[in-house]
Amino acid sequence: MSDAARQAILEPLIREEDLHQGIKELVDRIATDFEGDELHVIGLLRGSFMFTADLVRLLYRHSIPLVVDFMTVSSYGGGIESSGTVNMIRDIDINLSGQQVLLVDDILDTGRTLDFASRRLAESYPASLKTCVFLDKPSRRVVPFEADYVGFTVPDLFVVGYGLDYDGRYRELPHLSVVTSEDG
Ligand code: IMP
Numbered sequence: 001m002s003d004a005a006r007q008a009i010l011e012p013l014i015r016e017e018d019l020h021q022g023i024k025e026l027v028d029r030i031a032t033d034f035e036g037d038e039l040h041v042i043g044l045l046r047g048s049f050m051f052t053a054d055l056v057r058l059l060y061r062h063s064i065p066l067v068v069d070f071m072t073v074s075s076y077g078g079g080i081e082s083s084g085t086v087n088m089i090r091d092i093d094i095n096l097s098g099q100q101v102l103l104v105d106d107i108l109d110t111g112r113t114l115d116f117a118s119r120r121l122a123e124s125y126p127a128s129l130k131t132c133v134f135l136d137k138p139s140r141r142v143v144p145f146e147a148d149y150v151g152f153t154v155p156d157l158f159v160v161g162y163g164l165d166y167d168g169r170y171r172e173l174p175h176l177s178v179v180t181s182e183d184g
């Protein structure tokens with residue numbers, strides 16, 4: 001962990017209650033679109049662990065049958081800037097052929113991660129492939145990519161909490177904060 005991450009100054013951006021309300025509304029839409037279908041939910045680790053956990057519990061309440069798996073890809077070296085290349089660290093274990101798939105990530109930033117991950121999943125010939133992100137930062141896009149389901153759109157700020165980290169820290173925050181200073 002870097003000294004910068006340890007000493008970062010955080011300012012709240014989305015309160016826990018507002019975050020849960022937004023996600024509930026998002027899941028209502030997903031549940032309506034997939035009513036009667038089994039859905040294969042693929043979360044991207046590590047950033048989407050909290051969002052995916054809340055998402056699947058809410059989908060359960062809508063009686064949507066699920067298969068849940070995770071995939072680990074990496075694009076970030078650890079700090080605030082992306083390295084630009086995406087690597088597969090751990091692939092999924094399940095077969096997606098002919099299935100309805102929902103790919104879930106924490107944030108859509110440059111678009112490289114979701115572009116890479118969705119191309120990889122498309123190779124398995126799912127019946128449908130949709131993407132869902134907790135956050136969208138459209139101003140940062142490098143690869144043209146739009147998610148089918150977006151929880152919140154945020155400006156070009158580095159955010160942490162609810163699964164998102166700064167150098168491994170702050171993933172546990174139940175709300176979303178902005179890193180306003182790296183050197184305290
Ligand atoms: P992309 O490939 O640039 O779209 O970035 C996606 C990944 O970058 C996300 O899964 C996050 O792990 C990370 N990321 C992008 N923006 C932020 C941020 O503001 N805070 C924390 N992580 C971020």
Ligand code: MG
Nearest residue numbers: 045046047106
């Ligand atoms: Mg991530």
